[in-house]
Amino acid sequence: MAPREIGGVVDNKMIVYGTKNLRVVDAGSMPINIAAHTVATIYVMAERASPPPLYSHMSDIIISDRRITELNQSIMDSIAKNKEN
Numbered sequence: 001m002a003p004r005e006i007g008g009v010v011d012n013k014m015i016v017y018g019t020k021n022l023r024v025v026d027a028g029s030m031p032i033n034i035a036a037h038t039v040a041t042i043y044v045m046a047e048r049a050s051p052p053p054l055y056s057h058m059s060d061i062i063i064s065d066r067r068i069t070e071l072n073q074s075i076m077d078s079i080a081k082n083k084e085n
Contacts, residue, residue, distance in 0.1 A: 001031045001068070014049035023049050031068045034050045 002008030004017045010029050016022045025046045027038055034041055 001029050002072055003076065005081055006072065014045065021051070027051050031071065046054075 001010055001012055001014070003056060008017065010016055014023045014025050016024055029041055030041065030045075035042055051060065
């Protein structure tokens with residue numbers, strides 16, 4: 001889960017960039033390391049990525065975590081800095 005500009009493949013609703021409704025839920029799409037049971041985390045991600053009217057309105061919670069936002073911004077700043085050099 002990361003912006004497409006920095007190499008992300010899925011958005012915060014787990015929809016693959018460039019598709020209309022192809023959703024992929026995979027442990028590799030977790031933007032940060034977690035200190036929890038991996039399978040339980042994937043189950044939650046799958047529930048939240050499910051199409052409306054189920055839990056899709058809640059999937060924004062995942063991306064709205066401040067650490068993820070700061071991490072994405074840090075990566076984008078680093079890429080911009082490298083392009084300047």
